[in-house]
Amino acid sequence: MNSFGKLFRVSIFGESHGKSVGVVIDGCPAGIKLKPEDFLYDISRRKPGAKGTTPRIEKDLPILKSGVYEGYTTGTPISIEFENNNTRSKDYGLVKDIPRPGHADFTAFCKYSGYNDYRGGGHFSGRLTVGLVAAGVVAKKIIPAINFKAELIEAGGIKDIDAAVKKAILESDSVGGIVECCISGLHAGLGEPFFDSVESLISHMIFSIPAVKGIEFGAGFNSVRLTGSQNNDLIMDKAGKTSTNNSGGINGGITNGNDIIFRVAVKPTPSISKKQKTFNMKTNKMTQLSIEGRHDACIALRMPVIVEAATAIVLADLYMLD
Numbered sequence: 042m043n044s045f046g047k048l049f050r051v052s053i054f055g056e057s058h059g060k061s062v063g064v065v066i067d068g069c070p071a072g073i074k075l076k077p078e079d080f081l082y083d084i085s086r087r088k089p090g091a092k093g094t095t096p097r098i099e100k101d102l103p104i105l106k107s108g109v110y111e112g113y114t115t116g117t118p119i120s121i122e123f124e125n126n127n128t129r130s131k132d133y134g135l136v137k138d139i140p141r142p143g144h145a146d147f148t149a150f151c152k153y154s155g156y157n158d159y160r161g162g163g164h165f166s167g168r169l170t171v172g173l174v175a176a177g178v179v180a181k182k183i184i185p186a187i188n189f190k191a192e193l194i195e196a197g198g199i200k201d202i203d204a205a206v207k208k209a210i211l212e213s214d215s216v217g218g219i220v221e222c223c224i225s226g227l228h229a230g231l232g233e234p235f236f237d238s239v240e241s242l243i244s245h246m247i248f249s250i251p252a253v254k255g256i257e258f259g260a261g262f263n264s265v266r267l268t269g270s271q272n273n274d275l276i277m278d279k280a281g282k283t284s285t286n287n288s289g290g291i292n293g294g295i296t297n298g299n300d301i302i303f304r305v306a307v308k309p310t311p312s313i314s315k316k317q318k319t320f321n322m323k324t325n326k327m328t329q330l331s332i333e334g335r336h337d338a339c340i341a342l343r344m345p346v347i348v349e350a351a352t353a354i355v356l357a358d359l360y361m362l363d
Contacts, residue, residue, distance in 0.1 A: 045246060049183065049358040051176045055125075057161030057168040063122040064172030066179055068361070069108065071116030073182050077103050080121075080178050086346035087174050093206035093338040099126060101171055114179075121175045125168070136160075138323040139330055143311030150322075167251045167340060170347045177350020180357035187356060191222040191345035194304075202342075209338045215310040217252075218341030222303055222348050224356070227290065229281050229298035231359050238294025239301070242359070246351045247305055252340050255306035259289025274299075305348055307341040 044052040048068045055062030080103045089095045101123050108119030136159045140146035145165035149157040157163050181189070197205030197216035209216045232239035244256050264272050264287060274283035281298040290301035312332050321328040337343065 045249065046354065046358040048361040049180065049354065051173075051354055053169050053172040055123075055169060055172070056158040056163045057125070057166035058163075059125060059158060061122045061124050062169050062172055063104075063120065064176045066108070066119040066121070066176050069114050069116070069119055069179055070183065070361075071114055073114040073179075074112060075105075075109050075114050075119075075179065075182065076112050077105060079182075080175055083174050083178050083346050083350065084171065087171060087343050089337065089343065091342055092203075093210060093342055094340075095337045099123070099171075103175055119179065121172070123171050123175075135330070139319055139321050139328060141311055141330065141332060142317050142319050143308075162251075165251065167337075167343075170250060173250070173354070174346055174350045177346075177353045180350070180353035183357040184353070184360050187224060187226045187353075189222070189224055189349040189353060191220055191348045193218050193341055193345060194221045195219040196339055196341060202339075206339045206342070209309075213313060213315040215313050215336075215338050215340075217254075217307050217309040218339060218344070220305045220307060220341060220344050220348050222301075222305065222345075222352060224290070224301040224352060227296045227298065227301060227356075229296055231296040231356075231363055232291070232294050234294045239291050239296055239355075239359070240289075240294060242355045243301075243303065243352055246355050247348065250344070250347055250351060252307050252310070252344075253305055254308045256303055258291060258301075258303045260287035261289075261304065301352075305344070307344050310337045310340045312336040 043054065044050060050067040052065045054065070084101050088101065104122040106120040106122055108115055108117050136146050140150065145162065146159055149159065149163060149165055161168065193202060196202040196218040197209065199205050205216050240258055247253055247256050260267065260272060272287050274285045274288050276283055283299055286299050286302060288297065289303055290297060290299040314332060316329050316331050318327055319330045
């Protein structure tokens with residue numbers, strides 16, 4: 042559904058071209074300092090504006106509707122809303138009958154029997170990640186000793202991100218990328234084996250972000266090319282510090298006190314201006330589609346702060362359960 046978490050519970054709402062999008066956070070402890078200005082830095086990191094990002098720019102000023110009084114959380118559900126003002130719904134007139142390849146237009150139509158709001162991708166749009174970023178800001182306040190750093194390390198299969206983005210723009214196409222996230226300051230012993238392992242919960246949340254298609258922790262897929270003696274992280278002291286970090290800071294689903302390190306694969310934006318073939322649901326024939334609208338040539342450029350926020354939500358919930 043649209044909710045995640047056990048004690049720190051997050052629910053997102055809205056559609057890309059609806060009146061607003063936002064998030065409801067339940068279970069946040071009372072007495073945490075919180076004001077609209079606290080959200081602006083992380084929200085600015087998510088905003089478009091850089092070359093290769095969508096020209097659609099919203100003000101994204103957070104409207105705190107409930108759960109905060111006189112600058113402090115009250116302990117009741119926090120509702121945060123972001124208005125949609127810079128929309129051009131006419132660009133999506135064809136989408137209802139002619140689903141975009143690689144997008145959720147077709148599956149949304151099947152799931153909701155055609156009643157879905159398809160404008161701008163509707164509820165499936167990356168626009169809704171602004172709510173995740175907002176929830177991440179609150180989550181980070183619950184675990185202030187934890188440090189998050191995510192960055193785009195590759196785009197279009199190369200390390201030269203600018204070159205990859207420029208090439209995609211010139212070809213009216215798009216490229217994906219790899220985001221690496223490092224979380225430091227965690228104590229050992231957080232998480233549960235098997236179904237609520239730290240990897241399981243982080244992966245669950247990360248895959249909730251539109252365009253994410255893969256995740257690996259530590260050495261990840263490269264570990265299959267190593268021997269056990271090469272892959273094992275030697276324990277150096279009583280705190281659990283290891284000589285290497287091939288496990289990505291997690292053993293048996295539980296944090297080992299080292300940095301959690303993982304990488305996320307972000308697919309190319311499916312909405313591209315290059316002509317593509319697709320199926321016309323109305324005429325029952327194949328047709329050519331030239332997508333209108335404003336889209337990211339590389340959505341991965343805006344992904345690091347979203348990955349941080351999603352991870353913070355998971356860890357805040359785990360710390361409250363610990």
